[in-house]
Amino acid sequence: MKNLVHPIATITTTSGLTGDVRLRPLSRYFDDYIEGKQLMLGFSPDTSEDVRLEIVTGMGKKRRFKFEGVDTVSDAEKIVGQTIFIEASREDQINMIGKDLLGYEVFAESGDLVGILKDVMWLPHSDVYVITNGGKEFLIPVIPEVVKGINHEQGVIVISPMEGLLD
Known part of the structure; x- marks a missing residue:
């Protein structure tokens, strides 16, 4: 069976000078998936590409997220508005x-x-x-x-x- 793809967050704005961004969660399971899981970034699941989360700084609503290969404000501005997707097996809780x-x-x-x-x-x-x-x-x-x-x-x-x- 094919895994299902779910949007878990949208990139809302840049934060700082090193390519950090802020995210708006789209799922209650956001925290379960954002760290340590395979992420995809794009405007739709079909056009998304794999991306890796490098580091998370801050707490709560003030968290900043740094992705590999996004090292400047200019790089970060290019991904603002895009969505972060995850793949989940059919049995996964997010599918409910x-x-x-x-x-x-x-x-x-x-x-x-x-x-x-x-x-x-x-x-x-x-x-x-x-x-x-x-x-x-x-x-x-x-x-x-x-x-x-x-x-x-x-x-x-x-x-x-x-x-x-x-x-």
């Missing part, structure tokens, strides 16, 4: 919250249609699927006890709803 899931049909393990996935909300404790069916809206926590599987080829999510979750 990607916007590419929107429109998937959601079924209970019993085979009953629950509805269509309309949104993914990133909440502090856990992510939540917003599923609609007619005039009803269900909020389903994205946790292993509830989300049992995702079939990307068929556009289907299978859940095991806890008692009262679909009332």
